[in-house]
Amino acid sequence: MLARIYRPARTAMQSGKAKTRSWRLDFQPASARFLDPLMGWTGTTDLDGQVRLTFDTQEEAVDFARRHGIAFRVQEPQEAKLILKAYSDNFATGRKQPWTH
Structure with missing residues (x-):
């Protein structure tokens, strides 16, 4: 029984980062x-696949897995690149592509 510890990514339907701060343990x-x-x-006959545990930190999830003798794999999250843009950049004269309606 192998578990995966990870931080869920935001869904395609979200623009914010809600529900992505916690860590999850899935079998x-x-x-x-x-x-x-x-x-x-x-x-399926595997009921462990229905269990989904949520933790505040990665250390809590790892400690839980070690206490209960669960083999686990930690998947580190990939941080999103922050691209700072201003609305006025859409109308700049030096754009690579001209702005038209």
Whole structure:
């Protein structure tokens, strides 16, 4: 049973960084999913895949995994590059592409 400790990235539908400050511990699937023959839904016999734990810091998540004997892998977050732009740059005369309507 291997767990992944990571900080979730923001979704494509978010412009802010809400819910990206905490660290998450998810278990990797131990078995493959199967297709239910009657309804066509996917199913699994692995209940650990449904467990998602949230921690305030990376150290808390690592300590939890070590205390409970869970093998884990830490995935370091990639920091977003901050590109400072001003609205007036859209109308600058030295733009690479001319501004038109």
